[in-house]
Amino acid sequence: MEHTHEDxxxxxxxxxxxxxxxxxxDDEAMRCLKEFAERERIGGAQxxxxxxxxxxxxxxFDCETKAYQAIEVSYQVEVASLVGxxxxxxxxxxxxxxxxxxxxRDGSAMAGHLEEAHVRPTLxxxxxxxxxHLWKAKDEESGLALITL
Amino acid sequence: MEHTHEDxxxxxxxxxxxxxxxxxxDDEAMRCLKEFAERERIGGAQxxxxxxxxxxxxxxFDCETKAYQAIEVSYQVEVASLVGxxxxxxxxxxxxxxxxxxxxRDGSAMAGHLEEAHVRPTLxxxxxxxxxHLWKAKDEESGLALITL
Amino acid sequence: MEHTHEDxxxxxxxxxxxxxxxxxxDDEAMRCLKEFAERERIGGAQxxxxxxxxxxxxxxFDCETKAYQAIEVSYQVEVASLVGxxxxxxxxxxxxxxxxxxxxRDGSAMAGHLEEAHVRPTLxxxxxxxxxHLWKAKDEESGLALITL
Numbered sequence: 001m002e003h004t005h006e007d008x009x010x011x012x013x014x015x016x017x018x019x020x021x022x023x024x025x026d027d028e029a030m031r032c033l034k035e036f037a038e039r040e041r042i043g044g045a046q047x048x049x050x051x052x053x054x055x056x057x058x059x060x061f062d063c064e065t066k067a068y069q070a071i072e073v074s075y076q077v078e079v080a081s082l083v084g085x086x087x088x089x090x091x092x093x094x095x096x097x098x099x100x101x102x103x104x105r106d107g108s109a110m111a112g113h114l115e116e117a118h119v120r121p122t123l124x125x126x127x128x129x130x131x132x133h134l135w136k137a138k139d140e141e142s143g144l145a146l147i148t149l
Numbered sequence: 150m151e152h153t154h155e156d157x158x159x160x161x162x163x164x165x166x167x168x169x170x171x172x173x174x175d176d177e178a179m180r181c182l183k184e185f186a187e188r189e190r191i192g193g194a195q196x197x198x199x200x201x202x203x204x205x206x207x208x209x210f211d212c213e214t215k216a217y218q219a220i221e222v223s224y225q226v227e228v229a230s231l232v233g234x235x236x237x238x239x240x241x242x243x244x245x246x247x248x249x250x251x252x253x254r255d256g257s258a259m260a261g262h263l264e265e266a267h268v269r270p271t272l273x274x275x276x277x278x279x280x281x282h283l284w285k286a287k288d289e290e291s292g293l294a295l296i297t298l
Numbered sequence: 299m300e301h302t303h304e305d306x307x308x309x310x311x312x313x314x315x316x317x318x319x320x321x322x323x324d325d326e327a328m329r330c331l332k333e334f335a336e337r338e339r340i341g342g343a344q345x346x347x348x349x350x351x352x353x354x355x356x357x358x359f360d361c362e363t364k365a366y367q368a369i370e371v372s373y374q375v376e377v378a379s380l381v382g383x384x385x386x387x388x389x390x391x392x393x394x395x396x397x398x399x400x401x402x403r404d405g406s407a408m409a410g411h412l413e414e415a416h417v418r419p420t421l422x423x424x425x426x427x428x429x430x431h432l433w434k435a436k437d438e439e440s441g442l443a444l445i446t447l
Contacts, residue, residue, distance in 0.1 A: 008298040010193065010281040013163045014311045018279060022296050044308065046346065046424055048195065050232050050248040052210055060403050061350055063374055063418060071405035076212055080248040080260035081230045081379045081399065083348050085422060097422070099348040099378040101230065101250050101399050101407060103260030105209050107220035109250060109409070111258070111378035111401030120212060121291035124234055124246070126195055130316060132308040142419035147320050149306040157447040159342065159430040162312045167428060171445050197344065199381050199397040201359055225361055229397040229409035230379045250379065250399050252409030254358050256369035258399060260407070269361060270440035273383055273395070275344055 005032045014131060021125040023051070029117035030096060033086075033125070037094035042086050043133035047098060049082035051123030056102060058112035066143040071112055078103035079123060082114065086127070087134035087147050095136050095145060154181045163280060170274040172200070178266035179245060182235075182274070186243035191235050192282035196247060198231035200272030205251060207261035215292040220261055227252035228272060231263065235276070236283035236296050244285050244294060303330045312429060319423040321349070327380075327415035328394060331423070335384050335392035341431035345396060347380035349421030354400060356410035364441040369410055376401040377421060380412065384425070385432035385445050393434050393443060 005027045011018040021036055023029055033047065054076050059068035084098030100114040117123065136145040154176045160167040170185055172178055182196065203225050208217035233247030249263040266272065285294040303325045309316040319334055321327055331345065352374050357366035382396030398412040415421065434443040 006298040008281070010279040010283075011163070011165060013165075014309070016309060016311075020279075020283060020296070020298060022298055025290065048197075048232055048346075050234070050246065054212070058401070058405050060376060060401065060405065061374075061419075062403075063352070069403070073405070076210075078209060078248060078261045080250045081232050083232075083346055083379050083381075085348070085424070097348065099376060099401070101258070101260050101378045101401075103207070103209065103248070103250075103262075105211075105218065107207050107209070107222070107259045107261055109258035109260035109399070109407035110405045111399050111407035112376045112405055113401075121210075121288060121293060122295045124296050126234070130308040130318075132306070134308075134318060139419060141323065144419060146420045147318070147422050149304040149318060149320055155447040157430070159428040159432075160312070160314060162314075169428075169432060169445070169447060171447055174439065197346075197381055199383070199395065203361070225359075227358060227397060227410045229399045230381050232381075250407070250409050252356070252358065252397070252399075252411075254360075254367065256356050256358070256371070256408045256410055258407035258409035270359075270437060270442060271444045273445050275383070 007036055016131050017129040019127040021127060023119045023123040025120045027119045029119060029123055033096050037086050042094055042129055043088050044130040045086040046128045047084040047125060049123055049125040051079045052120060053077050053079060053117050054120035055118045057116040058110060059115050060112050073102060073110060087136045089136050090138055090145055156185055165280050166278040168276040170276060172268045172272040174269045176268045178268060178272055182245050186235050191243055191278055192237045193279040194235040195277045196233040198272055198274040200228045201269060202226050202228060202266050203269035204267045206265040208264050209261050222251060222259060236285045238285050239287055239294055305334055314429050315427045317425040319425060321417045321421040323418045325417045327417060327421055331394050340384050340392055340427055341386050342428040343384040344426045345382040345423060347421055347423040349377045350418060351375050351377060351415050352418035353416045355414040357413050358410050371400060371408060385434045387434050388436055388443055
């Protein structure tokens with residue numbers, strides 16, 4: 001599938017860049033964010049977005065099994081909130097961590113860790129870089145890569 | 150109804166302004182934001198807020214009918230998240246796009262596109278301007294005015 | 299209980315600081331934020347976070363009784379959104395106001411005013427200072443300390 005997303009540098013000051021990343025129908029948000037972060041070599045940033053999706057995959061971290069359980073959302077939803085960060089993962093590549101709140105037709109809400117977000121018709125993402133990098137390291141207890149300072 | 154909202158420029162650097170817009174009981178948030186954006190000639194900004202409402206109107210975009218369906222929230226709710234942006238609409242005026250997550254008395258959540266938000270007792274909004282303008286154009290497929298870069 | 303949270307100044311420009319505050323298992327977020335804000339003498343800031351909790355206490359403001367009603371969340375949840383602000387309270391000390399959206403195992407969402415958030419395994423908080431202070435004063439009608447400009 002060809003990627004249709006557009007991005008634009010809105011502002012740069014003191015080495016701190018702000019981007020708008022505008023996704024369109026059929027873009028998958030996590031893949032677009034990863035490609036964007038790798039191309040722009042982003043080592044530390046905050047991400048926020050609103051928009052709508054034709055389907056999504058949320059996840060819940062089960063502390064007993066130390067694994068994410070998938071929650072399939074197989075219908076059109078509003079993205080009421082999408083908040084996350086970009087850090088440098090243990091492999092040296094950008095690691096994207098995003099959580100989302102989704103609104104259904106009746107107004108009821110779903111929330112969780114975001115694994116896939118298939119856009120329709122738009123997702124308006126703002127990425128605010130921090131000059132200092134954020135680094136992730138493997139946490140022995142949870143088995144997850146977590147930000148460490 | 151007389152508007153009681155207050156706003157204050159918190160910071161300005163490199164042509165990028167940050168405002169606090171504090172709403173009070175009986176203010177309607179979407180109208181206050183529109184008046185504020187027109188008066189300050191805001192052409193690109195991010196909006197975040199928390200607070201509480203005595204009632205609200207959310208909406209869900211139906212991709213079949215290409216129209217928003219209203220979801221009336223006729224009781225007091227917490228505003229757990231309000232995230233959005235201000236862009237320049239096809240008519241040259243500020244276009245406000247906001248999504249919200251609302252919390253009910255029992256803690257259950259509602260989420261969607263925000264059409265009306267009647268404040269009680271407060272809504273604390275932070276508006277962060279981007280020096281570059283964001284522009285909206287009509288998207289033929291959805292019929293909506295969407296940000297284009 | 300010993301506090302294990304780490305924080306780091308990511309950026310400072312024009313007297314505006316951005317911090318990452320990374321909490322770990324058994325940290326309580328509201329107490330850590332209060333200690334952090336007092337130590338760094340923060341008089342105005344925005345707060346955002348994502349992560350997960352082993353338990354939490356949300357609250358809903360009842361306008362009739364002018365009191366918060368507690369909503370106990372006694373199980374592991376994702377923090378899909380945590381948004382808030384730090385202002386100077388009527389007592390001259392930092393006053394932290396945070397709302398949160400929590401995601402349960404089945405993806406359903408809870409939302410409200412945040413009173414307690416017991417972290418597991420991480421909560422990644424970004425604190426963005428505003429150079430202008432935000433001040434709170436007692437609102438006679440609601441009985442709450444609200445931001446005034």
